[in-house]
Every structure is written in C-alpha cells, then in structure tokens.
Amino acid sequence: MATAVKNRIKTSAKAEQRAATMDQILDTAEYLFSRHGFYGVTLKDVARSVGVHHTLINYYFEDKKKLFEDVFARRAVVTSHRRMKALDDYAREVGDSPTVEGALRAFLDTDLDLYTEGGEGWRNYGALGAQVASTPEWGARMMDEHFDPVVLRLIGLLKKALPECAEEDIFWGYHFVTGALMLTLAKTGRIDKLSGGLCRSDDYAAVKERMATFMAAGFMSVCSRRKG
Amino acid sequence: MATAVKNRIKTSAKAEQRAATMDQILDTAEYLFSRHGFYGVTLKDVARSVGVHHTLINYYFEDKKKLFEDVFARRAVVTSHRRMKALDDYAREVGDSPTVEGALRAFLDTDLDLYTEGGEGWRNYGALGAQVASTPEWGARMMDEHFDPVVLRLIGLLKKALPECAEEDIFWGYHFVTGALMLTLAKTGRIDKLSGGLCRSDDYAAVKERMATFMAAGFMSVCSRRKG
C-alpha cells in the first residue's frame, strides 16, 4: 500500500512530465506528418515546433520511423477498439439478423463521432491515416496491422446481412466504403471549392448523415445484380 | 513547304532525342513519386534510375516541383479530356434525360479502361493521383486545376438525373465516388490480403463491373431519403 502510494507519487512528478513532453512531441509530429507526410517533415521541424532540442526526439523515440509509427498507433488502437466494441454491441443487440446499414452505422458513425468530438488531434490523425491508407507497401502494412481484425468483424456482419451475396462483392463494397471514408478524413478542402462552399470538408456530421445509407444501398444493388 | 519539311527533319534528330529523354525522366519520376511521394524522392534518385547526370533534370525541368507538376499534368490532361468527351457523348446520346448510372459509367468506366489498357505508366500515374488527391493544400489545388471542369460536367448530369435531389447530397455523393476511385487507383495491395487473395488491387475490371452500379444506388437512396 505504501509502495503503491510511493509509486504513484514517483510517477506523478518526473514520469508525468515525461509523458507530457512525449505527448507534446506526438501531437506536433502528428500535425506536421499529416500535412507534409513522413519525408516532408524533419526531426528538427518537430523539435523546433515543440520547443525542445532535436536530439531529444531521438532520446524518446529511438528514430524517425519509430516516431511515425508511435504517432499512428496511439490513436489507431483507440479507434480500432472503439469500433470493435460498437460492432460487438450491435451484433448482440440484433442477435443473428444484422442489416447492412446497421452494421455500417456501427462501423462508420462510431468513427465519425470520434473525429467530430475528439478535437483537433483526432482530426489531424484522420488526415494522417488517409495518407497512410493510400501509401503502397508500408502504408498498407500499417493499416493491416491495426485494422484487419475490426474490418473482418464488419465483413462478417455484412456477410450475415447478405447471405446470398458473393464474397468478392462484399470485399469490393468494403473497399468503396473505406475509400470514401479516407477521403473524408483527408480533409483536403476540395469539396468546399467544388461545391462553392455548399459542403465543407470538416463537416463530419454531414458525412455521417449520408454515408451509411449511401453505402448500404450500394451493397444491396451490387449483391442483387446477378439475380436482377 | 520546304521549310515545313526542314522543320520536321530538324525536330526529328535532336528534338526527338530531347523528347525521348524527357519522357524517360517523366516515366521514372512518375514511378518513384507514386511510390514514395514528393519528398520521398530525390532528383538524384530519378537521375540514377534513368542513367543521366542529376543536374540534367534541372536543365530540363527547372526544379523539382516543376518536374512533379509536369509528371502529373502529362496524363491529367489526357484523362480529363477523355472523360469530358465521354460525358458529352453520353449527354448527346440520351438527350435531356440522363440516368445516374449512365453518367457515372461515362465518368468512371472511361477512366478505369484507361488504367486497364494504358500500361504500367498509367497505373503509376493512378497511384500518384491518389496520393495527390489526399494531400491537403497543394494536392487539392492540383486536383482543382485539372479536374474541376470535368467533375462539374458530371455533377451537372447528375443534377439532371436527380432533379428533386438536394445539391449537397449530390456533392457528397460525388465525394464518396471519388474517394472510392482514388483508393482503387492507389493500388495499395490491402484488399488482396484482406480478402485472402479473392480480390486483387490491380483488378480494375472487377471495380468497373461494380462501381457505377454501387454508387448509383447510393445516390438514389440518399436523395430519396427525405421523402421516405
């Protein structure tokens, strides 16, 4: 008991500062990486922006690649876990008969809420994730590592909702969903200009309102195509 | 007449070599940029890969940014023009009553054919474009410059096909379409692993088979949402 208190006190002063500094570095790196990509940011850029000596980043994060991975992993585990839980909850709720739109809502809306309510850090991470998702090789590998389980969980539900549907159609449907989601998270500002200000890149609520419905209809039409 | 012949001969020897070298540089840069991004490639990388002195690239292309823009523009004008023509042809064909799927097919299938039949260069350009599309600021700007006209042409047709539909819904629908298309062109290999080899990233034919149908249904469902 006394040890526990002591440990808590110990982690309170120094280790808390440590954690705070690391978080600051991660936040800044997240912001910069999301805007300029891995090679477009130098450790000095990050250090300057945080206000620490650049070698401190090597001290805390080993090397640049590790820093990038830590930035990505920090929030990837959160969103992955959150969505997995949402899918599990939904599956339990509807028993053995999920709908396509229901499953997609559990997957998409849960995530979009996070970017809406999670503050700037989450939105920067979203833009970073979008870049990673469209980077061949190591980008795809990072996506695999963090998101395969939750994606396969979603696909399991979609298969249940569409038992007659060819597996390929479900995978390609998921591919379309994730592409649309990634471009949303990229928050490039393109839709703003294109629509003359009618739509805004950072209006995740507008996307949430439409996306699951839109995609569910897509799944249905492709899967019923062969019969029709 | 004699002058014309002379000019043609003139452009045959030296200027032809010049064009060949420039094309080689563009091809190689296209390949490398598509894999590692703008900052992930150095002019020396490109030069080494082509087999020329690295300063030659400065001679031909001014600077690195210009080289990138030239790489992007070279094919962007082709696909933009091609799709514009396809949309015009389609509009003429159906008179004043386009369908959503018809318009999307003119837009999407025309493009997907290009990546299927256009060889490796086109596929590299596709992956590059996908990166550009999810890059904020200058990436979005490049997309704007090259593709706004053809995209607005498509949106015009979609509006005609869905006269009751809210404009925002159409813009967001287009946003989903382009997100899905960009992830396809990124050719990351992720769908391959995810599906256990059932789907392949480079199978543009499979995407073509499904995409317009999928997206058309999405548009319909979102646009009829308010009434339903």
Added chain:
DNA sequence: GCGTTAATTCACTAGTGAGTGAAGGAATAA
C-alpha cells in the same frame, strides 16, 4: 545533503539535399 538516475543539451559525424554557373562536347544551319 548525497549518490543515483533520468532528462536535456552540446559538439560532432558523415552523408545528402536542391540548385548554379562555367566549361566541354556534339549536332546543326548558313
């Protein structure tokens, strides 16, 4: 207070970045 441990900075290496300007070399036009 005092030895220990962790955090931070310093001085430095070894290599790379884009880009320039002058010079050499080759094809071309008169």
Added chain:
DNA sequence: TTATTCCTTCACTCACTAGTGAATTAACGC
C-alpha cells in the same frame, strides 16, 4: 567550314539530414 545553338557534365555552394556519445543539468529516493 564556321558560328551557333543546344545538350551534358563538372566542380562547387550552402544548407540541412538523422543520429551518436559525451557532458551537463535537474529531480529523485534515502
């Protein structure tokens, strides 16, 4: 042939890269 123009390379600049290991400073536990 000769002057010109274009292509290509060379030598170089200047700034910056990631990362290391030693030195310094600050916090901690006793």
